[in-house]
Amino acid sequence: MAPTRHLRTCTLCEAMCGLVISTEGDRITDIRGDADDPLSRGHICPKAVALQDIHADPDRLRTPMRRVGDDWEPIGWDVALRSAIDGLARVRRTHGRDAVATYAGNPTVHSLGAMLFVPEFNRALGTRNRYSATSVDQLPAHVAAMLMFGHALLIPVPDLDRTDHLVIIGANPVVSNGSLMTAPGVADRLRAIQSRGGRVVVIDPRRTETAALADQHHFIRPGTDALLLAALLQVLFADGHTALGRLAGFTQGAEALQAAVAPFTPERVTAATGIPAAVIRTLAVDIATASRGVVYGRVGISMQAFGGLATWLVSALNVVCGRLDAEGGAMFATPAVDLVRDDQRRTRGVRFGRWTSRVRGLPEFAGEFPVATLADEIETPGPGQVRALVTHAGNPVLSTPNGARLDRALGGLEFFVAIDFYRNETTRHAHLILPPSSPLERDHYDLAFHMLAVRDTAKYSAPVFRRAADTRHEWEILSALTAGLAPTAAARWRARLLGRLGPARLLDHALRTGPYGSGYRPFGGGASLARLKRAPHGVDLGALKPVLPDRLRTADRRIHLAPDPFLRDLARLERSIDEPAGGLALIGRRALRSCNSWMHNSERLVRGKRRCTLLMHPDDAVARGLADGDRVRVQARAGAVTVELEVSDEVMRGVVSLPHGWGHGRDGTAMRIAAAHPGVSINDLTDEWRIDALTGNAAFSAVPVQVDAASADPAALDALVVP
Secondary structure (H helix, E strand, C coil), rough: CCEEEEEEECCCCCCCEEEEEECCEEEEEEEEEECCCCCCCCCHHHHHHHHHHHHHHHCCCCEEEEEEECEEECCCCHHHHHHHHHHHHHHHHHHCHHHEEECCCCHHHHHHHHHHHHHHHHHHCCCEEEEHHHCCCHHHHHHHHHHHCCCCCCCCCCCCCCEEEEEEEEHHHHHCCCCCCCCCCHHHHHHHHHHHEEEEEEEEEEEHHHHHHHHHHHCCCCCCCHHHHHHHHHHHHHHHCCCCCCHHHHHHHHHCCCHHHHCCCHHHHHHCCCCCCHHHHHHHHHHCCCCCEEEEHHHHHHCCCCCHHHHHHHHHHHHHHEEEECCEEEEECCCCCCCCHCCCCCCCCCEEEEEEECCCCCECCCCCCHHHHHHHHHCCCCCCCEEEEEEEECCCCCHCCHHHHHHHHHCCCEEEECCCCCCCCCHCCEEECEECCHHHHHCCCCCCCCEEEEEEEEEEEECCCCCCCCCCCHHHHHHHHHHHHHCHHHHHHHHHHHHHHHHHHHHHHHHHHHCCCCCCCCCCCCCCHHHHHHHCCCCCEECCCCCCCCCCCCCCCCCCCCCCCHHHHEEEEHHCCCCCCCCCEEEECCCCCCCCCCCCCHHHHCCCCCCCEEEEHHHHHCCCCCCCCEEEEEECCCCEEEEEEEECCCCCCCCECCCCCCCCCCCCCHHHHHHHHHCHHHHHHHCCCCCCCCCCCCCCCCCEEEEEEEECCCHHHCCCCCC
């Protein structure tokens, strides 16, 4: 029997790579890149091949599971859903609606059904205790986008395919394939910049895979990116290198920004950043004088104590150089399903800081609290204490700061429902696990990442496999829970209506009413689901186009270059200049074959040399009497881990690096391959009290640590030491 070919978008990271998947019956025989995909053009990374491992994984749950003491038993869907609804309703009825919390993990955004139905479920619960992976990742980018451009999803992306001067700060897109920048095959795109005579400059505490391809790499001390960016702006203003161009007609705040960054001269910040003043001045001039240039920053500038300021200053740099909304600069996508356009009637005004969390007073953003305070809300008695939790596709024990504390807190919940197909370090505490279908058993359209792509395309993916009769899709699970928990008859009617429509019909409506649609005219010829089904490789909608000022969603339809919250926070940044560095600063890192914490149950992705090692500069190792391969104990305020040392000048002096996503050695999980390659969790070292005071995002970068030789006991390797 000849193999059947399926054209599919990979759902494992932001890159949206096109795949050709060959199957024989219910078995995958081959996965390769789709050369005819207009965005990825045949690019593929090792994670995509592991899609077959997820689908066939014997550890993947396929039926609802109920915890009975320390054991688990399978139950039917009707009983599972009824038990979930009754348990959540009981807690809400007894303790109030805020006693139920929700957490959405990163894979939520990779699921069409979850993206459409998680918001409905949250509305049905009515709780203010909503959390997600946003506040350990890109929250500063959303805050900056809302305050500057009027909508949290108006995040500009580098026009990689037309720029000739790219400055990358705190990002490693060769490994991530872009992040808040959907750009499959980044290495080839960077080489293309160089081939056309352009330059790539990387600023990072580690000589990353991206830095290895760059024309220049400059080390910077972790957590000081905002100081560097402010100094670059100071030089541009002081030396007359600003040129807003057409942006001047709809931009306000340039004079306020100039005055605000005036104290941040290169000479004043050089000691703190570790970058010489002359280098800072040259960087500024090069940015200003390049014919088509752009500055891009990502997790390194976001996950730190000044994440909000650093993210804002990146966009401010692009604006004052006239590079925003310009070819080769920082541009906005025009996706076929435009979440900004669809949302404009409901998001007038800033949805930030309208209320604060109960225990620590942290600001909400778009209705969510920073997840760094979730353990506080579970452990602290009083009205509004979190007593029940619903997680969707998340593993916060391994992905949020001080995961060991959250791990302990989860054990005290009255009721915990997990929508997940693994029993992992978080869901092992659940009372019920409701497993959805596998990614290859459901249809797909990327609602979020087309908003962030370096080229406008649209692509629908049909399921590769027919789901089993007793399997539920995520949206079906969420729809049933929503209908059962909705507080009014009208809300229950809406939930049932959306459930009957399903994701495909909702997607078709969004396409027809989007920027490329022609509504419901029978011969309109615009975007529709039927049209995408006829183009399984995807539809090319062209290079990014200038869209301002029409796309702005600020009340006055102007760019706000100097929003007050950022200006006020600069005083905190200025005070940091003279703070002593001292000790070692811990940063994270990402590997091409890892996807946060949930891809380690694939044998093909964990084989090879040990990747969960602590990188340390040779000079720092000699000063501590340590050598490559030693077992070391890494101590922070939150806890300690024991791990293998890897000595390398890849990191700058005073910096150590540990990858994120590991730490699979806890009892009660059911992921055998991951448990055999446990590593240690960086988030047993990170600190829930270290946050960006402006946005509430977790400050993972520059965590102070002490590193010493570990015990001689071989069993101590990779073992968590609880403080």
